[in-house]
Every structure is written in C-alpha cells, then in structure tokens.
Amino acid sequence: MTLLALTGGVGGAKLALGFAKVLPPEEVVFVVNTGDDFEHLGLHISPDVDTLTYTLAEVADPVAGWGRKDETWRFMAALERFGGETWFRLGDADLALHLHRRTLLGLGLSLTAATREIAARLGVEHSILPMSDDPVRTRVLSPDGPLAFQHYFVRDRCAPKAVGFEFAGAEAASVNPAIPFESLTAIVICPSNPFVSVDPILAVNGMRDALLATGAPIVAVSPIVGGRAIKGPTAKMMRELGIPATTVEVAKHYAGLVSHFVVDEVDACARTKVAALGMQTVTLQTVMSSTDDRVQLARAVLEFIR
Amino acid sequence: MTLLALTGGVGGAKLALGFAKVLPPEEVVFVVNTGDDFEHLGLHISPDVDTLTYTLAEVADPVAGWGRKDETWRFMAALERFGGETWFRLGDADLALHLHRRTLLGLGLSLTAATREIAARLGVEHSILPMSDDPVRTRVLSPDGPLAFQHYFVRDRCAPKAVGFEFAGAEAASVNPAIPFESLTAIVICPSNPFVSVDPILAVNGMRDALLATGAPIVAVSPIVGGRAIKGPTAKMMRELGIPATTVEVAKHYAGLVSHFVVDEVDACARTKVAALGMQTVTLQTVMSSTDDRVQLARAVLEFIR
Numbered sequence: 001m002t003l004l005a006l007t008g009g010v011g012g013a014k015l016a017l018g019f020a021k022v023l024p025p026e027e028v029v030f031v032v033n034t035g036d037d038f039e040h041l042g043l044h045i046s047p048d049v050d051t052l053t054y055t056l057a058e059v060a061d062p063v064a065g066w067g068r069k070d071e072t073w074r075f076m077a078a079l080e081r082f083g084g085e086t087w088f089r090l091g092d093a094d095l096a097l098h099l100h101r102r103t104l105l106g107l108g109l110s111l112t113a114a115t116r117e118i119a120a121r122l123g124v125e126h127s128i129l130p131m132s133d134d135p136v137r138t139r140v141l142s143p144d145g146p147l148a149f150q151h152y153f154v155r156d157r158c159a160p161k162a163v164g165f166e167f168a169g170a171e172a173a174s175v176n177p178a179i180p181f182e183s184l185t186a187i188v189i190c191p192s193n194p195f196v197s198v199d200p201i202l203a204v205n206g207m208r209d210a211l212l213a214t215g216a217p218i219v220a221v222s223p224i225v226g227g228r229a230i231k232g233p234t235a236k237m238m239r240e241l242g243i244p245a246t247t248v249e250v251a252k253h254y255a256g257l258v259s260h261f262v263v264d265e266v267d268a269c270a271r272t273k274v275a276a277l278g279m280q281t282v283t284l285q286t287v288m289s290s291t292d293d294r295v296q297l298a299r300a301v302l303e304f305i306r
Numbered sequence: 307m308t309l310l311a312l313t314g315g316v317g318g319a320k321l322a323l324g325f326a327k328v329l330p331p332e333e334v335v336f337v338v339n340t341g342d343d344f345e346h347l348g349l350h351i352s353p354d355v356d357t358l359t360y361t362l363a364e365v366a367d368p369v370a371g372w373g374r375k376d377e378t379w380r381f382m383a384a385l386e387r388f389g390g391e392t393w394f395r396l397g398d399a400d401l402a403l404h405l406h407r408r409t410l411l412g413l414g415l416s417l418t419a420a421t422r423e424i425a426a427r428l429g430v431e432h433s434i435l436p437m438s439d440d441p442v443r444t445r446v447l448s449p450d451g452p453l454a455f456q457h458y459f460v461r462d463r464c465a466p467k468a469v470g471f472e473f474a475g476a477e478a479a480s481v482n483p484a485i486p487f488e489s490l491t492a493i494v495i496c497p498s499n500p501f502v503s504v505d506p507i508l509a510v511n512g513m514r515d516a517l518l519a520t521g522a523p524i525v526a527v528s529p530i531v532g533g534r535a536i537k538g539p540t541a542k543m544m545r546e547l548g549i550p551a552t553t554v555e556v557a558k559h560y561a562g563l564v565s566h567f568v569v570d571e572v573d574a575c576a577r578t579k580v581a582a583l584g585m586q587t588v589t590l591q592t593v594m595s596s597t598d599d600r601v602q603l604a605r606a607v608l609e610f611i612r
Contacts, residue, residue, distance in 0.1 A: 041405045041406075041408070041409060042348065042405065042408045042409065042412060043405075071380075072378060072380050074378050074380070074397075074399045075381070075398045075399065075401050075402050075405075076402075077399070077402075078399035078401075078403070079405065081402075081427055082402060082403065082406040082424060082427045083406075083427060084402065084405070084406045084409065085409075091380075092378065092380035092384075092398040092401075093380045093384035094384075095381050095384075095398075095401065096381050096382075096383075096384030096385040096387075096388060096390065097384070097388065099347045099381075099385065099390070100347075100385060100388040100389075100390045102347070102348045103347060103348065103390065103391075106348060118388060121387055121388045121389060122387070
C-alpha cells in the first residue's frame with residue numbers, strides 16, 4: 001500500500017510516528033503543513049516540518065512535543081541579554097537545523113530537498129514532504145486584526161479571539177510535486193488542528209481536488225476527544241467561532257472530503273451523527289500517551305481502512 | 307587626552323583592555339581591523355571586533371583569547387551531524403551575538419552602530435569603532451592562489467605559505483567617520499600582526515594620511531619579542547616573506563608612520579637600530595599574561611608618549 005498522511009505538528013506527529021513504526025518508508029508519505037512557517041532572526045523556521053522530523057528521528061522533546069530532547073538554552077539567554085527577540089524559543093542544538101537549512105536554501109535547494117537532506121542526516125528514512133515549496137502563511141483573524149500564526153500561537157499564547165483564518169499565498173502555491181497521488185491507496189488526516197494545521201494543506205491550490213481524484217479512502221482522526229482538544233487551541237477556536245467543540249463538528253468540517261472518520265471511545269455516542277454525514281465510522285482509543293499507543297492507533301486505523 | 311588605539315584581535319585586545327582600565331571612555335577610542343570579517347552560515351562574522359568586545363566586556367575566553375568564556379558547543383555538535391561547515395567554531399552563546407548583529411544590520415544599522423549597540427548591552431562603555439563600515443576583505447596570497455583570510459587562518463591553520471597580502475575593497479572603503487581625528491593627542495598601534503591586522507586598517511582609503519595629519523605621536527608596540535610572535539603567525543609570515551622575524555623589521559615596516567616604538571626588554575639591544583630609523587624608543591616588559599600586565603603596559607606606554 002501507499003498511505004498519505006496529512007499532518008501538522010505535535011498531535012498529528014504522534015500518529016505519524018505510529019505509521020512510521022508499522023509501515024516501511026516506501027508505504028507511507030507524510031505531507032506537512034507549512035502555513036506555520038515564518039522568517040525569524042533571518043532564519044526560515046518550519047515548525048511542523050521540524051516537529052515531524054524530530055519526532056520521526058526520535059530526538060523530539062517528549063514533554064514539550066516540539067524542539068529537541070536534552071536541549072540547552074545558552075543561545076536564548078545570550079540573545080536576551082542583547083535585547084533580541086526571545087518569544088520564540090530556539091534551543092542550541094535546534095539552531096543547527098535552522099542555520100543549516102538556511103545554507104541549503106541559499107544554495108538553491110527547495111524546502112522539500114532541504115527537508116529530505118536534513119531528515120536523512122538524522123536517520124529518518126520516511127518521506128517528509130512540505131505541502132508546497134511555495135510560501136503559504138497562516139494568519140489568525142482576530143477582532144484587533146490579522147495575526148501572523150506564530151505571533152498568535154507562540155508570542156500571544158493563543159490569547160486573542162479567533163474569528164477566522166486566512167492562508168496567504170495558498171491560491172498561488174503549487175502542490176508539492178513529489179506527492180505520489182497516482183499510487184495512493186489511502187489518505188489519513190492525522191489528529192491535528194483542522195483550522196490551522198489541516199486546512200492550510202487543503203487550501204494549497206489543487207490539493208483538495210487531487211486528494212479526491214485519487215479515489216482512495218480518506219480517513220480523519222478527530223483531534224477533539226470528549227469535547228476537549230488533546231493539545232493546543234482547537235477547542236478554544238471552535239468556541240470562538242461559535243461551533244460546539246465536539247467530534248461531530250470536526251466531522252462536519254471535513255464533510256465532502258472525508259469518507260472514514262475515527263471517533264474516540266469516549267465519544268462513541270457521536271458515531272450515529274457522524275455516520276449520518278455519510279462517513280464510515282469506527283470507535284478507537286485515540287489518546288496517545290506512549291509510543292505503544294501511537295503504534296496501536298496506527299495499526300487500528302490501517303485495519304479500519306482495509 | 308584622546309588616545310586612538312589601532313588593534314586587531316587577541317594580542318592587540320590585551321593592550322586595549324589595559325587602556326580601557328586606565329582611561330575613561332571619553333579618553334580612548336579603539337579602531338579595529340575588519341579585514342578578517344566574512345560571511346559564514348549567512349551571518350556576518352567580525353572576529354576582531356568581537357574579540358575586542360568580549361575582551362572589554364570581560365567575558366572573553368582567557369585561554370583561547372577569542373570567543374566567550376564558559377562557552378558550550380551544542381550547536382556545533384548538531385551542525386556537524388547535519389554535515390554543515392564546522393571549521394569555524396561558533397559557541398552557543400557567541401551565536402547570539404552573530405544572529406543579533408544580523409538582525410541589526412538587516413534593520414539598516416551600520417556595522418559601527420550595531421557594534422555600539424551590542425557592546426553597550428554587554429556593559430562596554432568604551433568606543434569600539436570598525437575601521438570602516440564598508441567591506442574590506444583580507445586575502446593571503448599563497449603559491450596556490452589567494453585565500454580568504456579565515457580560510458587561511460582558521461580552516462587551514464596558517465599552514466599555507468604567505469607570499470603577500472591584499473585588502474580587497476580597501477581602496478573603495480571610507481574611513482569610519484566616527485573616528486575623532488581632530489581631537490587626538492596620541493595614536494597607539496597595539497601589538498597586533500602588522501601584515502594582517504594593522505595593515506588592513508592603514509589600507510583603508512585615506513586612513514594613513516588622516517593619522518599623519520593629526521600631528522599626534524604614533525606609537526607602535528612590537529608584536530615580535532625575542533624573534534617570536536607572542537601568538538599567531540606573525541613570525542612565520544615574516545620568514546616566508548624573507549624578512550627576519552625581529553622587532554627591528556617590525557619597526558622598519560612602520561617607518562614613515564610611527565614616531566615612537568616600544569621594544570620588549572629581551573630586545574633591548576635592538577633600540578639603537580630602531581632609533582636609527584628616526585623613532586623614539588623605550589624598553590618595556592610587553593608580554594601580557596595577567597590583567598595587571600595589561601594595565602602596567604598601558605600605563606607605561608602612556609608615560610612614554612607624555
């Protein structure tokens with residue numbers, strides 16, 4: 001089989017690791033949100049690509065979910081003394097990735113090629129594909145105006161009210177040509193934030209149609225469990241948008257795209273409503289605390305598709 | 307008084323620290339070689355400016371003479387794993403200076419303004435002035451062709467034979483307009499390498515004439531003591547250029563510019579020959595091992611000028 005998994009950062013990367021553990025590199029490809037990307041201190045930061053890279057390399061910080069484990073913060077402390085921008089935390093080892101990527105991009109490599117080179121150096125054999133090599137920038141629309149995603153997410157700690165989102169550049173961006181649409185046997189939308197992790201991927205010009213044209217089953221795993229987000233601002237955003245923070249609403253959000261939908265055991269009663277949207281459903285334990293949980297969920301999702 | 311001290315990195319910075327200890331900020335200005343500057347990993351590295359900044363801030367590594375004390379090297383280790391260029395050692399805390407300078411230069415600040423801002427943040431009150439805000443790039447001419455200075459100095463560890471030097475851009479560069487030529491009462495050439503630390507400063511278009519036009523005494527402190535360089539490749543270069551590695555030859559090198567010349571006690575017998583060049587001479591203990599040595603030599607040099 002060839003599985004395509006769409007993912008954002010932390011939450012999605014957990015299930016992605018599960019797939020990487022149960023499928024060989026030739027049977028799964030990860031397509032990653034780059035709407036979070038931004039220029040910072042003259043570097044190109046690609047938070048979701050980096051989180052997935054570190055996660056698959058098993059060097060990710062298991063507590064934070066982003067960055068590297070056993071990280072040190074000498075650079076940040078020194079930068080603070082200079083009065084530099086320290087709201088975005090860059091660890092000493094993490095910095096090497098960012099400076100090296102800058103070098104690679106400066107040599108003319110695409111983000112895809114730079115990502116491949118970096119991941120290979122960390123021993124990652126699975127393909128990590130940015131959704132596009134063209135810039136797409138997610139903005140969170142708030143009552144005080146639009147906010148660049150990292151300003152909303154990190155600097156302002158998701159405090160501003162979200163009234164909408166835009167994905168600047170998505171219309172003009174080309175789908176990553178390395179995505180093997182023609183050979184896909186299944187597509188999984190990992191349990192990432194639908195609004196700011198998955199929607200930017202789907203917003204890339206032609207992506208949605210290309211996914212549907214494969215005819216492959218498209219499975220979504222709900223990031224909302226028992227009315228709460230496992231991590232991140234998904235539930236808060238839904239409330240602010242006037243949408244109940246339920247797994248059913250996540251399914252509605254993906255209606256017209258998704259054919260299969262995974263609800264968590266605690267939301268088992270929602271299956272009927274999701275099924276009414278024309279989706280096949282299954283109830284699984286979706287909260288992943290350990291690597292075993294990730295592997296088990298990956299296997300169960302594959303089972304569901306088959 | 308207003309003293310102008312011309313300096314390169316390690317050797318010169320030692321005496322510069324002595325002057326900073328005995329003269330208040332309004333009485334001494336440091337003019338620093340930027341011929342060593344280069345672009346590396348997308349950063350503007352200014353080795354001599356940084357060494358002087360760290361030295362005056364008293365955060366310099368006392369053993370290496372460059373970089374910061376108590377430095378850590380997580381970034382370099384991670385960069386090595388990516389296959390990045392690791393021949394130029396950038397410590398985790400040192401990196402903050404380089405990334406912050408990039409930010410400042412990106413905002414349109416001159417190298418002088420960026421240097422002032424950075425030094426102030428480290429508590430340095432004395433003026434550190436790059437010789438020019440325009441790029442000057444020292445190249446070491448070797449039998450195999452020209453080498454960018456840091457490639458010669460760091461990457462190749464001064465192994466190639468030096469047959470000459472060039473200071474690309476010096477003709478087109480303007481002398482730093484912040485240098486207070488009109489009010490100088492004395493000029494000191496610190497014990498830096500004459501060929502690759504001091505000559506680039508003197509090569510900046512108009513610098514030499516501007517120094518002479520002040521009419522102030524110009525004192526040089528020999529970096530060659532007992533036929534050897536205290537640190538660095540000065541003696542090796544002199545031998546390769548077919549010049550005896552003696553303090554007399556250093557004095558000859560500065561003939562026409564320097565009015566006063568400091569020889570080390572071990573070279574006391576050279577005084578007659580130096581005096582024959584028309585220079586006033588003094589014999590001092592010039593090898594600086596401790597901070598006290600730096601202060602003592604600074605005082606003695608000031609005494610000599612007065």
